[in-house]
Amino acid sequence: MLKTTETDVxxxxxxxxxxxxxxxxxxxxxxxxxxxxxFRSEAIxxxxxxxxxxxxxxxxxxARSLELSFRQATxxxxxxxxxxxxxxxxxEQIFDEFYMAIETGTVGACTYVRTLHLSWxxxxxxxxxxMHRPCTHG
Numbered sequence: 641m642l643k644t645t646e647t648d649v650x651x652x653x654x655x656x657x658x659x660x661x662x663x664x665x666x667x668x669x670x671x672x673x674x675x676x677x678x679f680r681s682e683a684i685x686x687x688x689x690x691x692x693x694x695x696x697x698x699x700x701x702x703a704r705s706l707e708l709s710f711r712q713a714t715x716x717x718x719x720x721x722x723x724x725x726x727x728x729x730x731x732e733q734i735f736d737e738f739y740m741a742i743e744t745g746t747v748g749a750c751t752y753v754r755t756l757h758l759s760w761x762x763x764x765x766x767x768x769x770x771m772h773r774p775c776t777h778g
Contacts, residue, residue: 651676654741654758655728657765665721665771670714677710678766679703681759685738685768710770720773723747728756737761738768750775 651657657676664672683702687694694702726745733739739758746752752775757768 651765652763654731654739654765657758657767658726658728658741658743658756658771661767661771662721662724662726665719668718670711673714674707674711676767677707678759678761678768679707679710681737681761681766682706682757682768685757685759713770719771724773726774731758745774747773747775 651660661673661676664670664676680699680703683699683706684694686706687698687702692698724745724747726743728741729744730742731739732741734757737759739760741756741758742753743756744751744753754774756771759766759768
């Protein structure tokens with residue numbers, strides 16, 4: 641596994657955050673993939689969508705759980721992003737620090753469009769939720 645530094649994860653724009661995560665997957669770098677995400681914001685977004693009341697402790701528990709699940713799932717079935725090319729075509733604020741982005745791209749002969757969720761905190765974009773290789777069937 642390749643070693644990375646903090647500077648390997650570039651998250652100055654929504655597209656840079658997505659590309660950094662895809663690059664981490666391509667390199668087989670779990671720690672870089674984790675740094676591209678914001679599990680705390682993902683926890684808040686999930687709890688708000690489920691109309692669950694929460695406090696700081698509940699957020700931290702959920703964030704730890706999401707990170708652990710991400711790590712386990714990624715190691716068990718590493719995402720293959722070889723040959724994936726994409727761009728972010730639009731970004732819209734949902735509320736507070738939460739954004740929805742439309743990603744369009746290609747994998748071989750397959751063209752795809754999908755919605756991704758991101759956060760913008762402390763001058764840094766992060767991906768919310770694991771990304772899976774598009775255009776897979778089965």
